[in-house]
Amino acid sequence: MSETAAFEPRVVGFLCTWCSYAGADKAGAAQLPSPDNFLPIRVMCSGRVEPEFIIRAYTEGADGVLVLACHPGDCHYKEGNSRALQRNRLLRKLLDSFGIEPERCRLDYVSAGEPEKFTRVVSETVEAVRRLGPLRLSREGGLNDGSNDA
Secondary structure, eight states: OOHHHHOOOOEEEEEETTTHHHHHHHHHHTTOOOOTTEEEEEESOGGGOOHHHHHHHHHTTOSEEEEEEOOTTOOTTSSHHHHHHHHHHHHHHHHHHTTOOGGGEEEEEOOTTOHHHHHHHHHHHHHHHHHHOOOOOOTTTSOOOSTTOO
């Protein structure tokens, strides 16, 4: 069996409190199936997810990152999800320059009333990262948080 066939990706998710985290909670209450290798992290707003949080997730072993925001026009903080979208566009370009496939960093919108969409988006993201294979960070081309420096 090949390494990729046995590979189970680690995907970190940043979920806004008001919409996507509530959607995740409803998905759990409805016992909808969700991948075990998805680690949700609750944040007040998707607009507060700094690029350094995402980079740190990668340097600490994540193979993919998912940021889930409120739908456009429904942000509890008015424009947080717009800020998240702008950051995501720039971050994907930055990650690409490090040799990290932009598909490893997804932004999507899930409301509190969309538990089925939550499980679908998480499952799609985990499957997409599985197809890409393990993230390999190197000193030459990838991210380095400095913790492995001699």
